[in-house]
Amino acid sequence: MIDAESFLASNPPRRRVEEQADGDGLQEADPGDPERAEKEGPHGRRPRRSGGRRGRIPRPGGFGLASSSGEGQHRDDADDPVACREAALTLLDAAARSSGALAERLRKKGFQSQVVDDVIDRLLQVGLLDDRSYAEDLLRSCLGRDMGERGALNEMTRKGLPRSLAQEVVAQAAGEGLFIDSAYELGRKVAAKTRGLDMQVRRRRLWGAGGRKGHDPGLLSQVAADVFGSGDPLD
The missing domain is CATH 1.10.10 (Arc Repressor Mutant, subunit A)
Known part of the structure; x- marks a missing residue:
């Protein structure tokens, strides 16, 4: 029966992309690292620890989920009422919403609160929002x-x-x-x-x-x- 060391010598593990739990990005694993090979075992996989969680793949562009405080992602047009209005209309096209729910979504998208309030008021005035x-x-x-x-x-x-x-x-x-x-x-x-x-x-x-x-x-x-x-x- 072939032992693990002989198996590794004849079947070197392929290079693979490993998730980084700290969210800094993606890093290629080095198959030639003896310490990594020892930790990963004969089949090139790191044993799963019971009760643990895998790292999350970073979102494109580096943005995470909006925080519970209502602060959303940073955007260059955060103070642009035209961009905010277009975002509001897109959301309303997708589904009917109350003024409160729409305002919350716009803030989570990164628009400034005053801009959001102005856009909501205008949509209520013209009847595109009707609570x-x-x-x-x-x-x-x-x-x-x-x-x-x-x-x-x-x-x-x-x-x-x-x-x-x-x-x-x-x-x-x-x-x-x-x-x-x-x-x-x-x-x-x-x-x-x-x-x-x-x-x-x-x-x-x-x-x-x-x-x-x-x-x-x-x-x-x-x-x-x-x-x-x-x-x-x-x-």
Whole structure:
């Protein structure tokens, strides 16, 4: 049987590109380095350490992810309103956004805050941004997913809508009984999926699903009583 030293002598490892964990760039490994060959073993691979992470490949141009503080990458046109407006329109072409979400994306792209604010204000003035229309569309989406009042409010603020506007739209929907309809629709779906299971299990499933979707506990109690209290209405 051929030993490792003889194998290496007749099959020298090929040159390969190795990631540098410190992000300084790419460096070619020297196959003739005896210390590296000893560390990498007979097949030219460094043993993987359990629980460790591989280094990340540097991004083209040397830019990393935007920081959590909202500071984005450096750019030469950071104070150019025309470039900022073009970037904003490109983002809006890709997907509808609230003014808050759009402003955050532009700042992460490296545009100055004052320039971003001016561009957002102008887009709102000419109607290319409409937070109320976006909020109403988002409300319909939330109701389509059987979400409750709290869940819809959280979703709207998460999407960058002003909290005052989100509260107004959600309150109007609540006044129209839309979240009651949503809760009962959720109850019917849970009842259909859990038919044949123990009643306590079915009730827990409803409470769990309703809680995740942000429904009011009192409303869930009423739905549970109506859906499971006197027999399954879907039977």
